[in-house]
Amino acid sequence: MKQVINRKLTSRFLLLGLLFLLTFSTSLSAQDGDPAKGKSLFNTNCAACHSLDKKMTGPALRFVEQRLADDEGLDRDWIAAWIGNSAAMVKDGDAYANKIFNEYNGAAMTAMPQLTDQDIADILAYTAQEKATPPPPPPGDPEGKVTQGGISNKLILGALVILFALLAFGLMVVNKTLRRFAEANNVEIPESSQRKPLWKAFVQNQFLMLVVAIFFLLSSAYFAYGYFMQLGVDQGYQPVQEIHFSHKIHAGDNGVDCKYCHSSARVSKTSGIPSLNVCMNCHKSVYEYTGETTAEYSKEFYDGEIKKLYAAVGWDDENQEYTGETQPVKWTRVHNLPDFAYFNHSQHVTVGDIECQTCHGPVEEMEIVYQYSPLTMGWCINCHRETNVKVKDNEYYTKIHEELSKKYGVDKLTVAQQGGLECGKCHY
Amino acid sequence: MKGLVKILVLAIMVSSVVSCKNNETPNYQFFPNMYTSPSYETYGAYEVFPDEQSAMLPVDGTISRGHSIFDYGSSTAEYDRAKAELVSPLDSTQIDYARGKELYDIYCGVCHGNKGDGQGNLVKKEKILGIPSYDDAARAINEGSIYHVIYYGKNAMGSHKNQLREEERWQVAAYVMKLKADLEK
Numbered sequence: 001m002k003q004v005i006n007r008k009l010t011s012r013f014l015l016l017g018l019l020f021l022l023t024f025s026t027s028l029s030a031q032d033g034d035p036a037k038g039k040s041l042f043n044t045n046c047a048a049c050h051s052l053d054k055k056m057t058g059p060a061l062r063f064v065e066q067r068l069a070d071d072e073g074l075d076r077d078w079i080a081a082w083i084g085n086s087a088a089m090v091k092d093g094d095a096y097a098n099k100i101f102n103e104y105n106g107a108a109m110t111a112m113p114q115l116t117d118q119d120i121a122d123i124l125a126y127t128a129q130e131k132a133t134p135p136p137p138p139p140g141d142p143e144g145k146v147t148q149g150g151i152s153n154k155l156i157l158g159a160l161v162i163l164f165a166l167l168a169f170g171l172m173v174v175n176k177t178l179r180r181f182a183e184a185n186n187v188e189i190p191e192s193s194q195r196k197p198l199w200k201a202f203v204q205n206q207f208l209m210l211v212v213a214i215f216f217l218l219s220s221a222y223f224a225y226g227y228f229m230q231l232g233v234d235q236g237y238q239p240v241q242e243i244h245f246s247h248k249i250h251a252g253d254n255g256v257d258c259k260y261c262h263s264s265a266r267v268s269k270t271s272g273i274p275s276l277n278v279c280m281n282c283h284k285s286v287y288e289y290t291g292e293t294t295a296e297y298s299k300e301f302y303d304g305e306i307k308k309l310y311a312a313v314g315w316d317d318e319n320q321e322y323t324g325e326t327q328p329v330k331w332t333r334v335h336n337l338p339d340f341a342y343f344n345h346s347q348h349v350t351v352g353d354i355e356c357q358t359c360h361g362p363v364e365e366m367e368i369v370y371q372y373s374p375l376t377m378g379w380c381i382n383c384h385r386e387t388n389v390k391v392k393d394n395e396y397y398t399k400i401h402e403e404l405s406k407k408y409g410v411d412k413l414t415v416a417q418q419g420g421l422e423c424g425k426c427h428y
Numbered sequence: 429m430k431g432l433v434k435i436l437v438l439a440i441m442v443s444s445v446v447s448c449k450n451n452e453t454p455n456y457q458f459f460p461n462m463y464t465s466p467s468y469e470t471y472g473a474y475e476v477f478p479d480e481q482s483a484m485l486p487v488d489g490t491i492s493r494g495h496s497i498f499d500y501g502s503s504t505a506e507y508d509r510a511k512a513e514l515v516s517p518l519d520s521t522q523i524d525y526a527r528g529k530e531l532y533d534i535y536c537g538v539c540h541g542n543k544g545d546g547q548g549n550l551v552k553k554e555k556i557l558g559i560p561s562y563d564d565a566a567r568a569i570n571e572g573s574i575y576h577v578i579y580y581g582k583n584a585m586g587s588h589k590n591q592l593r594e595e596e597r598w599q600v601a602a603y604v605m606k607l608k609a610d611l612e613k
Contacts, residue, residue, distance in 0.1 A: 043554075043557045043558060044546065044558065044560070045558065045560075046558060047557030047558030048557070048558030048559065048560065048583050048584055048585075049558065049583045049584065050558075056584060057583045057584055108504055110566055110567060111566055112566060113566065114565065114566060228458075230455065231455065231456055231457065231458045232455060232456070232457045232458055232463065233455060234454050234455050236451050237451060237454055237455070238451040238452060239452055239453075239454075240452055253553075254538070254549060254550060254553065254555065255538065255549045256538050256549075256550075257533070257534040257535075257538065259534045260534055260535060260538065260591070263534075263535075263590070263591035263592070267593070269470075270470045270471070273471050273483075275483075275590065277586060277587065277590070278586075278590070278591065280586055281581075281585070281586035281587075281588070282550070282555075282556065282586075284584055284586060285555075285556045285557075285584045286555050286556060290554075290555070328479050328480070328481050330473065331471075333471070336454075338457075338462060338463040338464075339462070339463060339464060339465040339467075340462055340463075340465075370451065
């Protein structure tokens with residue numbers, strides 16, 4: 001018996017060893033570098049200039065360690081030295097350091113002496129991960145359901161139409177056959193007696209005609225008035241722009257302030273159409289859309305619009321440089337006051353402290369911007385009558401505010417009481 | 429049969445009136461020459477201008493009113509020079525942290541975070557990554573370097589000089605230094 005046990009000993013040791021290896025293999029690699037930790041370190045320290053798969057200010061970093069080892073014969077010590085102080089390496093004349101430095105137009109990498117060897121190992125473990133492929137969409141995705149729902153709705157409607165047509169046809173056939181039967185059996189169908197038709201009686205009644213004429217005149221006047229009053233009012237105007245810019249994504253989901261792009265609304269008459277360099281402040285880094293999509297606005301659609309921006313501003317995303325070939329974007333103006341009315345944005349935004357949404361509506365929820373307010377004179381005047389003037393912390397005007405309050409006998413001054421209804425304020 | 433024709437005519441009239449409501453084109457105007465004057469509008473497209481744009485840059489060699497020459501280039505060496513010698517023209521009485529904060533929250537906070545810790549809204553949503561905190565010891569920013577970065581941008585950050593005026597940039601720089609001091613506490 002003893003011999004038998006001993007004979008199996010080697011294989012048992014092997015098995016135990018395998019088990020040991022399997023259970024501790026994860027922790028073994030963790031000592032080498034933790035990709036999860038590396039990701040957060042990468043995002044805080046490196047991602048300003050580096051991406052995993054895309055050239056940015058600095059080179060793409062996926063599999064950087066392996067690539068450097070294979071192509072240049074450089075080990076982790078070289079990487080650590082480079083991260084610690086790349087400028088010094090360039091100065092000391094390290095061949096590859098100089099090559100990389102010149103390839104990126106002499107953009108020096110910020111020295112990161114605070115990163116420990118463990119940190120660098122973590123980051124390298126993160127860069128050594130395979131690119132995650134997006135999981136295939138599940139078969140029962142909501143978009144498919146929506147389209148199916150649309151089709152079935154149409155089918156039901158179509159079936160109903162056909163049903164009603166058949167019903168009408170059937171009734172007609174029944175009517176016809178019954179009449180034929182009546183004729184065959186010599187049954188007299190009583191003709192309706194020749195009374196005076198209703199409309200003739202109506203026409204001959206002069207009082208009714210007068211009432212109808214008055215009603216007709218009044219209602220046509222009402223509609224004519226309504227039509228003329230909406231002339232030149234573009235409430236609801238929603239033009240299609242050359243580049244689809246979603247205010248919902250930018251101002252709503254991402255919370256970019258209105259005044260980030262429309263900066264001149266603070267200081268000038270116009271709210272300003274942002275020049276494309278303002279777009280590029282973010283879109284140099286944001287080259288694809290990663291948010292929610294719908295059937296109408298897919299990721300491909302949004303990415304295509306970003307490509308349009310790159311084409312207009314002349315940005316070569318592959319090589320991360322401007323080509324200099326620009327093409328102005330012809331935005332279509334949505335809000336346009338007639339030229340005989342003066343309006344100044346800074347007066348309202350900075351001095352009056354009015355929220356943009358007061359006049360422009362919930363722009364942060366609009367996929368395509370539309371004109372929310374009527375922008376008529378009555379609308380302006382109404383707001384001037386209802387809005388109180390900010391008198392607090394406004395020392396320069398304290399005296400005139402007090403005198404005006406006394407004159408009108410009110411606690412709170414409205415814009416109208418301060419002259420906000422005078423014709424010459426807006427029309428001159 | 430006559431009734432059918434009448435109904436059809438009415439239906440066509442109603443549908444034509446309804447279909448005239450098209451939100452993609454502006455409404456009719458009464459006396460349009462009072463709405464659009466012959467003068468050039470701020471962002472108009474007119475043939476007399478290069479690229480048909482009335483929005484143009486100042487002529488070379490001129491400075492707009494309220495602007496001044498910034499005597500530093502955009503290179504890294506010039507950044508270092510600005511960091512070493514550029515100081516704010518604002519004295520302590522002119523610095524208005526309330527205004528600085530207002531401007532900072534609009535133009536910087538969305539990436540750098542309203543506390544300056546590099547955790548802005550866009551960073552939290554992983555749209556833009558790698559925003560350093562202002563107390564980053566390796567960068568050791570100061571007013572001169574902040575102004576230079578606002579003016580020219582740095583790495584992935586673009587220039588913000590056309591969104592902020594000269595004095596406003598210095599107010600923001602002062603406020604960033606305050607945030608940096610708060611972070612280093």
